[in-house]
Amino acid sequence: MMCFHGGNRRVYNRLGGPSTAPTDSSKNQKVCYHWRAGKCNRYPCRFLHDELPDPSAAAAANGSGARKRSSDDSGFSGPVAKRGPNYKNTWVRKTDQKVCSYWMQGQCTHGDKCKFLHSWSSGEGFALLNHLDGHQEFVTGICCPGRKRCIRGVEMVLEGTWVFVGIPNVVKAWNTQTNSDFTLSDPVGQVYAMATSHDLLLAGSQDGTILAWKFNALITNNNFEAPASLKGHTRAVVSLAAGAENRLCSGSVDHSIKVWSLDTLQCLQTLTKHTDVVMSLLCWEDFLLSCSLDQTIKVWWIATENGGLEVTHTHSDEHGLLILRGMHDMESKPVLLCACNDNSVRLYDLPSFSERGKIFAKQDIRGIEVGPHGSGLFFTGDGTGFKVCKWTEAEAIATS
Structure with a gap:
């Protein structure tokens, strides 16, 4: 879904x-x-x-207030692990390790005897290739060529020849083929989340409304119809994920997730298991994954004939959870990347939720991006720049 x-x-x-x-x-x-x-x-x-x-x-204030990061496009595609009869009960968790804060500042005197990590990453199966530190401010978004992504700090989505940018009270539309631009001045307050699905541009705004414009990505003139309003959230919409069956999931500061039909633009279901802001949403096969400031990732699956979602697993963490991304390692195994509020990204195998490793930063991580399919590359952005990582292939077994 x-x-x-x-x-x-x-x-x-x-x-x-x-x-x-x-x-x-x-x-x-x-x-x-x-x-x-x-x-x-x-x-x-x-x-x-x-x-x-x-x-x-x-x-x-002309948009001068605090900015926010959110998620709308999972980046999760390709083959998934096979499910057994007890599949929905196989989610587990693993304990953490911490990086030495003194080592981060070059001041640890314990050396190899230090009980904390002296490394920017821990775990096996991936390598930290580079740390690029040319930026003067926080890296809040990363975009790879050829991928539709949202760039953090401002919300930006690419679709066909169009680039859409969400700012306070406005969505700006640029056509890269004709260099023409248009202004959609319908949102109220900051636009926190954007997504596209088929012929719809979707924007979640500060007043809790999701606006849906119909457009044709292949037509270069201003063919945007007056937007429809999807109302139901009582506070700002900060995450969107469009998925199969022409459905849209939205996460809000009101702690809820709503599932919408993009055919009828009606709300199909309201999910209320989170107890704080729903920061990020990720679609994977029949599952929806959500992370929240309530320090949990929840796994929802289609449990009813009418497509209703129910929680099948809750993964808890001691820190707030900010961003979800999905990808496959070099052996085509699905992996979940989750940015946490302790300056780290956790890497989990799915569906077991066993921890593959962690990536650390000096400051909080505000962006995650995965590279082109099959490249094994992924990136994390923080206050010191961004790190480039890559999954490594399993060593070949020697044969006589």
Whole structure:
């Protein structure tokens, strides 16, 4: 078909604030005065952004408020592991390792005797090829040639000859063939998530509405019809995933996931098992994976004849969960990449959820991208640049 509890300042930098009350470690922090006025342009800001700014304030600030990353395109395709009779009960978890914070700063005196990792990655089956650090600010998005992706910081989607960019109160459309541009001025507040599906452009906005424009990706003139509005979320829509059966899944700051029919533009089901912001959605075969600031990844599968989804597994973590991406390793095994709120990306085998490894960074990771199918490449972006990694092939067994 088809983040973050814990008193960590990064919580407030991504969405403009969590949807729940601050925890003990954040009670003594001050709320940003400029954020209250809808004018904070610090990124990251050292003060609290304890809830999303009012859309009118954000509009008055011309989009200068805190930015947010979200997900709309899984990047997950190709063959999947075969399922046995107990498939839906095989999800498990594994314990973590931590990288030495002193080693990160070049100050660890323990050397090989240190009980923490002195490495930017741990695990087997992949290699860290390079760390590119030419950027002056956070890397919030990575785009590979030939792939439709959303670039973080602003929401951007490529479809045919069109490039769509979501900014406060507007979606800009550029045609790369004619160099013409158009403005779709229908969203209210910041556009946090975008996706395309067949002949539809979809945008999730700060007021909780999803707008759907019909267009033809092969026609170069301004052929966008007046948008239809998909209403139901009570707070900002921050993640979208279009999948099979012409359905759309949307995740929101209101803690819910909604499943929509793109044929009728009606809501088919509301999923309410998360207890905080639904940051990212990923479609895989008959499953929907969702991650949330409630520190869980939930696996949903089609459990009813009418296509209704139910939770079949919940994977918990001690940190908030921000981004989901899927790919296959060099042996065509499905792997889940998950950015967490402790400056790391976890790599999990699917469907077992056994941990393959971790990638670390000095600052929080705000972008993940997978390379072209079959390349084995994947990338992570953080405050110091971005890392290039690659899955390695299993060593051939020597024969006499």
